[in-house]
Amino acid sequence: MEEWYSKNCPRCAQQKMIIDSTRGELFCQHCGLVLEENLEHSGPEWRSYDDTLTQSRVGSPISLAMHDMGLNTVIGNSGKDAYGKPIPLDSRDKIERLRMWDSRTSVNPSEDRNYRQAFSELERLKDKLALSHMMVQETAYVYRKAHLNHLCRGRSTSVILAASLYAVCRKNEIPHTLSEIANLANIDRKVLSRSYRKLVQELDLQLPVADPVKSLVFIASKVDVRERTKRTALNILERAKKIGISSGKDPVGFASAALYISCQINGESKSQKAIVLASSSTTEMTIRNRCKELRESLELKL
DNA sequence: TAAGATAAGAGGGACAT
DNA sequence: ATGTCAGTCTTATCTTA
Numbered sequence: 001m002e003e004w005y006s007k008n009c010p011r012c013a014q015q016k017m018i019i020d021s022t023r024g025e026l027f028c029q030h031c032g033l034v035l036e037e038n039l040e041h042s043g044p045e046w047r048s049y050d051d052t053l054t055q056s057r058v059g060s061p062i063s064l065a066m067h068d069m070g071l072n073t074v075i076g077n078s079g080k081d082a083y084g085k086p087i088p089l090d091s092r093d094k095i096e097r098l099r100m101w102d103s104r105t106s107v108n109p110s111e112d113r114n115y116r117q118a119f120s121e122l123e124r125l126k127d128k129l130a131l132s133h134m135m136v137q138e139t140a141y142v143y144r145k146a147h148l149n150h151l152c153r154g155r156s157t158s159v160i161l162a163a164s165l166y167a168v169c170r171k172n173e174i175p176h177t178l179s180e181i182a183n184l185a186n187i188d189r190k191v192l193s194r195s196y197r198k199l200v201q202e203l204d205l206q207l208p209v210a211d212p213v214k215s216l217v218f219i220a221s222k223v224d225v226r227e228r229t230k231r232t233a234l235n236i237l238e239r240a241k242k243i244g245i246s247s248g249k250d251p252v253g254f255a256s257a258a259l260y261i262s263c264q265i266n267g268e269s270k271s272q273k274a275i276v277l278a279s280s281s282t283t284e285m286t287i288r289n290r291c292k293e294l295r296e297s298l299e300l301k302l
Numbered sequence: 303t304a305a306g307a308t309a310a311g312a313g314g315g316a317c318a319t
Numbered sequence: 320a321t322g323t324c325a326g327t328c329t330t331a332t333c334t335t336a
Contacts (some may be wrong), residue, residue: 250328269303283329288306
């Protein structure tokens with residue numbers, strides 16, 4: 001998921017720039033500077049692992065995000081046979097009929113119509129959330145799994161798809177929130193949340209615990225603060241983690257509070273509201289509560 | 303106008319029944 | 320399976336600097 005990038009970091013001059021293709025970011029592993037965001041994948045999207053066929057690009061890649069995984073065959077209508085000779089007239093209408101029936105029957109109506117709908121929705125979300133190819137594939141995989149486990153019964157396609165997407169985000173530690181995805185998919189947050197839990201339960205998904213540091217990086221990149229402020233906030237989170245006051249609470253809230261305090265310490269005037277907006281999920285109230293806890297337990301001034 | 307305080311309500315997890 | 324409980328988050332409203 002991460003590749004070395006032979007370039008020195010413009011800030012710390014260390015050769016530690018890394019492309020994180022899941023998140024689409026180019027960043028420095030040493031100092032955390034993010035150089036570019038929403039990168040397009042620069043390498044080939046798929047590879048041949050067969051030695052004899054290296055570099056060959058035969059056919060399109062198999063994609064889980066296509067209703068038939070991109071494995072369809074089509075009876076052409078060129079009117080020529082395999083040797084390029086014209087097909088005699090009396091065979092032509094026979095082939096015409098074959099073609100019609102082939103295209104009608106090659107999709108299993110109920111299942112594939114469902115996949116079609118789900119994956120066109122996925123394409124839409126991909127654009128809105130700037131998802132990488134990897135993420136789309138994984139989401140499609142989870143969705144198929146959910147479908148095979150009969151989790152779609154009684155739930156709408158877009159809900160299951162959004163739940164799959166959220167699960168994949170969690171798995172890759174990309175801090176998109178439940179509400180964010182619910183908004184983009186035009187779904188009620190409650191419904192999405194329920195379906196998501198069901199999905200995790202039924203499919204036995206192993207998901208890492210959400211890390212406030214990831215959220216912090218995400219929020220900080222939207223709020224536009226100095227590097228120094230980011231680092232102070234990181235430091236606050238580290239210390240909070242050590243004391244162990246972060247369990248059972250919203251990690252986004254913690255990250256927001258750390259950033260807010262850090263802004264005050266470093267003399268940057270960012271309102272709670274601005275940070276709430278950037279985080280796109282917490283509220284001012286939660287920030288205040290976390291701030292209070294952080295200040296008390298870490299004995300921070302201000 | 304931003305920040306703090308208070309109160310009410312909702313959703314979800316843990317636990318017992 | 321269902322109900323209760325403590326703790327958390329959210330929303331609304333009011334006060335303060």
